[in-house]
Amino acid sequence: MIFNPFKSLRFRVFLMVFFTGLVSCLVIHFAIIESYENRAVSVRESEVSTQLMILANHLINYNYFSDTTSDVINAELDLIANLYDGRVMVIDNNLQIRKDTYGISDGKIIISEEVVKCLKNGTAGASTVYDRNNGYIEMTAPITETLTFESGDVAAGEKSQDVVRGVLLISVSTEYIRNTMNILTRRAVSIELIAVILILVSAWWGSGKLLRPFDRITSAINDVKAGFTNEPIEGSQYYETEHIINAFNQLLQRMNALDASRQEFVSNVSHELKTPITSMKVLADSLIMQDDVPNEVYRDFMEDIAAEVDRENQIINDLLELVKMDKKATSLNITTVDVVQMMEVIMKRMRPIARKRNIELTLETTREISAEIDEVKLSLALMNLVENAVKYNKEDGWVKVKLDADHKSFTCEVSDSGIGIPEDSLDKIYQRFYRVDKSRSREIGGTGLGLSITHSAILMHRGTIDVQSIEDEGTIFTVTIPLKYMQSQE
Numbered sequence: 098m099i100f101n102p103f104k105s106l107r108f109r110v111f112l113m114v115f116f117t118g119l120v121s122c123l124v125i126h127f128a129i130i131e132s133y134e135n136r137a138v139s140v141r142e143s144e145v146s147t148q149l150m151i152l153a154n155h156l157i158n159y160n161y162f163s164d165t166t167s168d169v170i171n172a173e174l175d176l177i178a179n180l181y182d183g184r185v186m187v188i189d190n191n192l193q194i195r196k197d198t199y200g201i202s203d204g205k206i207i208i209s210e211e212v213v214k215c216l217k218n219g220t221a222g223a224s225t226v227y228d229r230n231n232g233y234i235e236m237t238a239p240i241t242e243t244l245t246f247e248s249g250d251v252a253a254g255e256k257s258q259d260v261v262r263g264v265l266l267i268s269v270s271t272e273y274i275r276n277t278m279n280i281l282t283r284r285a286v287s288i289e290l291i292a293v294i295l296i297l298v299s300a301w302w303g304s305g306k307l308l309r310p311f312d313r314i315t316s317a318i319n320d321v322k323a324g325f326t327n328e329p330i331e332g333s334q335y336y337e338t339e340h341i342i343n344a345f346n347q348l349l350q351r352m353n354a355l356d357a358s359r360q361e362f363v364s365n366v367s368h369e370l371k372t373p374i375t376s377m378k379v380l381a382d383s384l385i386m387q388d389d390v391p392n393e394v395y396r397d398f399m400e401d402i403a404a405e406v407d408r409e410n411q412i413i414n415d416l417l418e419l420v421k422m423d424k425k426a427t428s429l430n431i432t433t434v435d436v437v438q439m440m441e442v443i444m445k446r447m448r449p450i451a452r453k454r455n456i457e458l459t460l461e462t463t464r465e466i467s468a469e470i471d472e473v474k475l476s477l478a479l480m481n482l483v484e485n486a487v488k489y490n491k492e493d494g495w496v497k498v499k500l501d502a503d504h505k506s507f508t509c510e511v512s513d514s515g516i517g518i519p520e521d522s523l524d525k526i527y528q529r530f531y532r533v534d535k536s537r538s539r540e541i542g543g544t545g546l547g548l549s550i551t552h553s554a555i556l557m558h559r560g561t562i563d564v565q566s567i568e569d570e571g572t573i574f575t576v577t578i579p580l581k582y583m584q585s586q587e
C-alpha cells in the first residue's frame with residue numbers, strides 16, 4: 098500500500114495549524130512594514146510641504162523672480178535640497194525653470210502636468226506623488242503673492258487677491274525610508290523564521306497530542322480483537338471519541354451476548370443429542386448383559402430404541418429447519434396462498450393426536466383470506482402452535498383456532514384450555530431449547546425448538562406473535578401477518 102499523507106488526519110491537522118500560523122505571520126509582517134512606510138512617507142510629506150510654504154513666502158519677499166541671484170535664497174534652496182537629499186526647482190509662470198539646485202536645467206522650459214495644474218489652481222492644484230519604485234516623493238507648491246487693492250479698484254469690493262507667480266517643484270529621496278524598511282524586514286524575517294520553526298514543532302506535537310485518544314481507542318480495539326480482553330473500553334477525552342467508544346462497546350456487548358448464546362446453544366444441542374443416545378446405549382447394554390433374553394423383551398427394547406432414533410431424528414430435523422430460517426428472507430418462497438385452506442390442512446393433521454386425549458379441536462373463520470406467504474414455513478409455524486396447544490392440554494380439553502383479517506393483515510389466534518405458562522417464562526419460550534417444565538416436556542416429547550422455529554418464520558414474514566397465558570387455565574397465542582409480502586431492505 099502506498100502511503101498517502103493526506104489520508105492521515107494528523108497530517109491534515111498539522112498542515113492546517115502550520116499554514117494558519119504561517120499566513121498570520123506573513124499578514125502581520127506585511128501589515129507592519131506597510132503601515133510603517135505609509136506613516137514615514139506622510140510625515141515626510143507634511144514636513145516638506147511646510148518647508149515649501151515657508152520657502153515660497155521667502156521667494157516672494159525677496160522678489161526672487163526679478164533677481165535670482167539672491168544669496169540668501171539660493172543658500173536656502175541648496176540647504177533644503179541637501180536636507181532632503183533631493184532637488185528643488187523654482188519655476189516661473191511662463192514654465193521657465195529659474196533655478197535648479199542640480200544646476201542642469203536652469204533657463205529651460207518645463208512641461209509637466211503637475212506644474213501646469215499648480216500654476217493654474219494655486220494651493221488647490223498642489224500635488225504630491227510618491228514613486229515607490231524609484232524611491233522619491235515629488236511635490237509641487239505654488240508661489241503665491243497676495244496683492245492688496247484700495248477699496249473700489251476692483252469690482253465687488255474685493256480687497257486682496259492671490260496671484261500665482263510660480264511653482265516650487267521638489268523631489269525628495271525616500272532612500273532612508275527604504276533603508277529602515279530593509280532593516281525592519283531583515284529583523285522581522287529572522288523573528289519569523291524562529292516563529293515558523295516554533296509553529297512547525299508545536300503543530301506537529303499538537304496534532305499528535307490532539308489525535309492521541311484515537312490511537313488509544315485503536316489499541317484498545319486491537320486488544321479486544323487479539324482476545325486479551327472482552328471488557329468495554331473506558332475513558333474518553335472528546336465527545337467524538339466518546340461516540341466511537343460507545344458504539345464499539347455496544348458492538349462488544351452484542352458480540353459477547355451472541356457468543357454466550359452460541360455457547361449455550363452448542364451445549365444444549367449436544368445435551369439434547371446425547372440424551373437419546375444414552376438411552377439407546379442403556380437399552381442395548383442391558384440386552385447384551387442378559388443371557389437367553391425372551392423374544393418379547395428383545396422386541397420391546399428394540400421398539401424403545403427405534404423410538405429414541407425417531408426422537409434423535411426429530412431433533413436433527415428441527416435444528417436443520419432453524420438453520421434454514423437463519424438464512425434470512427432470501428430463502429422465502431412467496432406465493433399467494435388461501436390461508437383458510439392451509440389452516441384446514443393443519444387441523445386435519447392434528448386431529449388424530451387431539452382425539453387420543455379427547456381434546457376438541459375447532460376452526461373459526463369469518464371470511465376468505467388470501468395472503469402472500471411462504472406456505473411451507475408459515476404452515477409449520479402455525480402447526481407448532483396448534484401442536485403445543487394440544488400437547489400442553491388436559492384430558493377432555495379444547496383448542497380453538499380463529500382466523501380473521503382486515504385490509505392489511507390477517508390474524509390467527511390459537512387458544513387452549515391447557516396447563517398455561519408461568520408469567521416469568523413468557524419471555525423465554527421463544528428461545529431455542531427452552532421448556533418450562535423440562536421433565537414433563539420431555540415426557541411429552543418436546544425439545545423446546547418448536548416455538549423458536551415459529552418465531553423465526555413469523556419474523557421472516559414481518560409479522561408479530563403475542564402470547565397471553567394463565568396457569569392452569571389456558572394460553573392464547575396471537576399471530577399477525579401482513580397480507581402483502583414486503584421485501585426487506587437488506
Ligand SMILES: Nc1ncnc2c1ncn2[C@@H]1O[C@H](COP(=O)(O)OP(=O)(O)OP(=O)(O)O)[C@@H](O)[C@H]1O
Nearest residue numbers: 485486489517532533538543544545546547548572
Ligand atoms: N400452549 C401452551 N401451553 C402451555 N405451555 C406451552 C404452550 N406452548 C408452549 N408451551 C411451553 O413452552 C415450551 C416451549 O415450546 P416449544 O414448542 O418451543 O417446545 P416443545 O413443545 O417443548 O418442543 P418441540 O415443539 O420442539 O417439540 C414448552 O416446552 C412448554 O413448556
Ligand SMILES: [Mg+2]
Nearest residue numbers: 485543547548
Ligand atoms: Mg412445541
